[in-house]
Amino acid sequence: MSNAPAQAEPIGHPHFHYHKGALHAEGVPLDNLAAELGTPLYVYSRAALGTALDRYQQAMDGRPVLVCYGMKANSNLAVLGEFARLGAGFDIVSGGELARVLAAGGDPSKVVFSGVGKQAWEMRAAIEADVKCFNVESQDELYRLSDVAQCMGRHARVSLRVNPDVDAQTHPYISTGLKENKFGIAIEDAPQAYRIAASLPGLHVVGVDCHIGSQLTDISPYFDALDKLIDLIDTLKASGIAIAHLDLGGGLGIRYTDEVQPSPKALLDHVFERLAARGYGHLHLVLEPGRSLVGNAGLLLTTVQYLKHAQARNFAIVDAGMNDLLRPSLYTAWHGLRAVRPRAGATRVYDVVGPVCESGDWLAKERALCVQQDDVLALESAGAYGMTMASNYNSRPRPAEVMVDGEKYYVVRQRESISDLTRGESRLPF
Incomplete structure (x- = not known):
């Protein structure tokens, strides 16, 4: 045991x-929210969303x-509506998105459609909405998109x-730019894929x-990728394929513990400097930030159900589980x-775990x-994913x-209610 810090x-x-x-979110005490609405409960700050987007807009x-x-990262209609109101576009990966x-009032002319497995119905919906661009990830997808567009x-x-x-020097599950990843077309195959795209009816390369x-x-991996992309644009230009915009994706990190959050301005300054040096200062740039806009704008509130002091570990068993986060x-x-309401006194070291029947059901170790039974805890940086x-x-x-x-x-x-869980299900006839 030790004294509480x-x-x-x-x-x-x-x-x-x-x-x-x-603990408050803006001007609202979070223990009041937990008492009135129950837990687990996701809480977002509208001001935090605006502040995060403003960092990009200022840059x-x-x-x-x-x-x-x-x-x-977070597809709640209120979040989407706020970003639409503030002038953002959207990177989507499905017809549902x-x-x-x-539904949130977003401008489809500011929508880019990413994803490795777009289905024909999703393509039709996006063409009908007149989205800004499809980010195509395979040659097969090019052929299908051409067929869908022609039919329409x-x-x-x-x-x-x-x-x-x-x-990208990040967690392997969220690294997407290596040749063993499922995403995208290998850069050495890209010139041929672009020639195919330029030749197909119903498609317009942009x-x-x-x-x-x-x-x-660390933003240096962006610049390693950028140099390769500029070389590709040179090759396409020599083939008569003109490019209007460059999309560098998203990926800027946030602070979960002691990380230093990268600056959008530092990224943009360096990117435009390199583009100008290679004769492409006219290109429009598209960025697809997700986590960096919403991650630190949300908390997950959870209530302690039981304290369990075992020989090997102490457990704080809470009402949020791995299904919630x-x-x-x-x-x-x-x-x-x-x-949410810190207590004075001695501490114990706890694993904070949920009620789900899995040994992997933990939130913090x-x-x-x-802490005591019925205390409300807040998990930070829970606005994304x-x-x-x-x-x-x-x-x-x-x-x-x-x-x-x-x-x-x-x-x-x-x-959600218990009845929501079985909506749409049915028993077999006797």
């Missing part, structure tokens, strides 16, 4: 902060840049997602696309953990806590989601 500022400060002994500095939010963008009597604007074989991975805290179990990811990866495993309803705006809050997704 002083409370450091929460990640996401000043949007998440302590006031009068309680543009009048240069031709389109920020397309990588919405797989396109439907969400349209339309043209589809395309860029090819190029795999530059660059190590760009080059690349995405090397996620949670990058999968990242720790899937990636051994670290999320900051703090009491070896954390020094001064939290609710979007949640499931109903063990027949558990998914959490509610709340957006805080100053001293007000809005339930932007109702908590």
Whole structure:
């Protein structure tokens, strides 16, 4: 045991902060939210979303840049609607995500459609909506997209997602730019794929696309990829294939513990400097940030159900589980953990675990806590890849989601009910 440490500022400060002994999201005490709405509960800060996007918009500095939010990180309609209101575009990976963008009032002319497995119905929906561009990831996809566009009597604007074989130096599950990854077309095969794209009816080549991975805290891998992409653009130019935009994907990391969050301005300054030096300063740039826009804008609240002091470990058993926040179990990811109302006194080292019947159901390991039954805890940096990866495993309803705006809050997704879990199912006839 040890004395409880002083409370450091929460990640996401000043949007998440302590006031009068309680953790707040903007002007709302989180213990009040937990008492009124129950837990597990996802809580987002509207101001934090705006602040994160503003970092990119300020970094543009009048240069031709389109920020397309990588919405797989968090696809709640309130989040999408806020980014649409602030002028962002969207990076989508499914027909369902396109439907969400349209429902949230997003501009389809600012939508890029990524993903390795687009189906014909998804292509038709995106062509009908007139999205900005398809990021095509294989030659087979080119042929199918050409057929779909022809049948509709339309043209589809395309860029090819190029795999530059660059190590993003991140977790292997979220590294996407190596030759062994499933994403994109190998850069040595890209010139031939572009020639095919340029020859196919119904397609109009407009760009080059690349995405090397996620949670990058060092921006140098972007520049390794950029040099290869510029060489490719030179080759395409010599073949008579003109490129209007360059899409560098997303991937800028956030702070989960002590990481230094990369600067969008440092990235953009360096990219435009290199483009200008090679004669491509006129190119429009597309970025697809996801995690860096929403990750630090959200918390997951959970309530301690039981404390279990065993010989080998101490466990704080909470009501949130791996079905609510999968990242720790899937990636051994670290999320900051703090009491909503910190207690004074001695601490014990606990593993914070959920109720799901899996040994992998844990949210935080070896954390020094001064905690009692029914205390509410907050898992930080849970705005990205939290609710979007949640499931109903063990027949558990998914959490509610709340957006805080100053001293007000809005339930932007109702908590699922037990009856929701069996909706659409049926028994066999006797």
